[in-house]
Amino acid sequence: MTRRHAMVLVASLMLLVAGQADAKSAPDAKSTSDAVHLCEKDNAEAKVPPAVVTKYCACMRKKQDVYGSSENERRITQWEKTHVDYRVACEKESGWR
Numbered sequence: 001m002t003r004r005h006a007m008v009l010v011a012s013l014m015l016l017v018a019g020q021a022d023a024k025s026a027p028d029a030k031s032t033s034d035a036v037h038l039c040e041k042d043n044a045e046a047k048v049p050p051a052v053v054t055k056y057c058a059c060m061r062k063k064q065d066v067y068g069s070s071e072n073e074r075r076i077t078q079w080e081k082t083h084v085d086y087r088v089a090c091e092k093e094s095g096w097r
Contacts, residue, residue, distance in 0.1 A: 039076040042076070060080055
């Protein structure tokens with residue numbers, strides 16, 4: 001292997017590793033912690049304390065988990081629009097309203 005080939009190989013490996021790191025750092029609605037974080041971000045402008053938003057988002061995620069993995073692919077802020085009873089229950093439990 002020539003020096004140039006070795007440099008190309010090393011550069012390619014570095015790009016591959018960097019790409020995997022970026023993929024892992026992007027929020028994912030399937031991951032519980034990422035789903036809650038995305039929900040918090042979506043509700044950042046809410047006129048309630050951040051702790052209430054966190055509690056609400058965690059509650060909604062637990063409700064979403066009951067439905068199984070296919071439901072977990074949707075963001076909480078999308079899912080809450082079609083599951084009003086759960087949204088109302090979590091608003092009450094979190095102290096949102």
